[in-house]
Amino acid sequence: MSLRGKAAIVGAALAGCGEAHGKSSMEITIEGVHGALADAGIALGEVDAVATCQPLDMLSGLTLAQELGLNPRFTMNNRMGGSSFLSHTLWAAMLLELRLADTVLICYGSNQRTASGKLMTALGLPTYEAPYRPLFPLSSYALAADRHMTQFGTTREQLADVAVAARAWAQKNPDAFMRDPLTREDVIASRPVSDPLRVRDCCLVTDGGGAIVMRRAETAKDHPKPPVYLLGGGEGTTHRDISEMEDLTVTGAAQSGRTAMGMAGVKPADIDVVQLYDAFTINVILFLEDLGFCNKGEGGPFVANGGIAPGGHLPVNTNGGGLSCVHPGMYGIFTLIEAVRQLRGDAGDRQIDGAELALAHGNGGVLSSQVTNILGTEATL
């Protein structure tokens, strides 16, 4: 039995992106839920399974059910970091296909910018890393970037071009948080934090949230907006701590991408638009390689000189990504929501003409968890 095309996203909404003064993380989350249900034309009481993962509330699934006044048949709170939401969609598809649930809600929200001004996390440093004071999670990604540069000759300029492309997309997105012009020189001149990464290599610290609603494909067209079908999904978990990652240049995206594309029956060249969790510039290079959009070691040249910017050879992170659009701690759900916007043809100035097939990819921990979703329009079924 395959899950290909068995479930669809029928509602999606953003909430509180940027700065949501005076709102709690769960309040932002619930605003997103309200928006996604309205978008889907579904009443709250129809929701019979919920999924979330919030950084500080270990029992966030229970809090969510409580705040919605629901007694769900299933409450999913699986926590793998920012990739969780792309795993939630797979569990949702399983529950729907097995008829253990009929309407699944997946959501997230965080007020980290207005509440603390920095990443809010319940995580401490691992026992065997803490004595050396790596910045969490930045230094782990810096080590991966350093290794990629050593092994493949990836350059500082190529890393910068990832951030420049994200900004160029953000300038086409009125909802993006940072839309000022950004050049390669600006990125390279920005404040060094953990070599080789600089401030402009790092995702934003914003508030924000979002929600999606999933239903079985057979009823997915009974809603106001065109359904976006889940064609494939896959996961890869390679470690928890960066010191335990076998090869810092190869992530679990190789496995998650292979699984997801295998289920969907597609190859990288078929994908029209790509949404990757860009916590740091190096992520995009690693994931493009591991997902098969280019060969291992060639991610630097692939992203250079506008390769993934508007007008480049592959549109990546069309909302501006975590680098320029929104990054409230865990970004995964935003890859899904932007993919939905693109596949509905509802992405305004940044719309990719004729987008039928999208790849959304989430990262959790320190390159630890990788989860890929392949999404498509009705034409791809």
Add this chain to the structure above:
Amino acid sequence: MAGIGQGPGPDAVFAAKLAEGVFEIQKCGSCGTHVFHPRVICPACGSADLKWVALTGRGTVYARTVVRRKPERGGDYNVVLVDLEEGVRMMSRIDGIAHDQIVAGLKVTASIGEGAEGDPAVIFRPEGEAN
């Protein structure tokens, strides 16, 4: 001898050895794999037959970062991943060399120094440098 169900767990054993000035890691009696960080069962084969063994202390830098910090807050420091000759990797710090001269491939030797809280921690120096 620690083992499943007997005595303290591997983390506590490692810490106690380090406090006595001894840097040892585990080696699997079943498949011969060296294991770090300390574990209850061998991640290569699942065996609980893990014994503490001495090391050559020699390693090679795999990757490095320099955390940039204002001088008044303590200044810059390096964080590295070192591959030990025995085939395991660990996070550490390289002392006795300018941060910018630390590159992947640098040969280093382990010693016991101080971690962030002044606790004993394994650190490295460039090979051939006196402690």
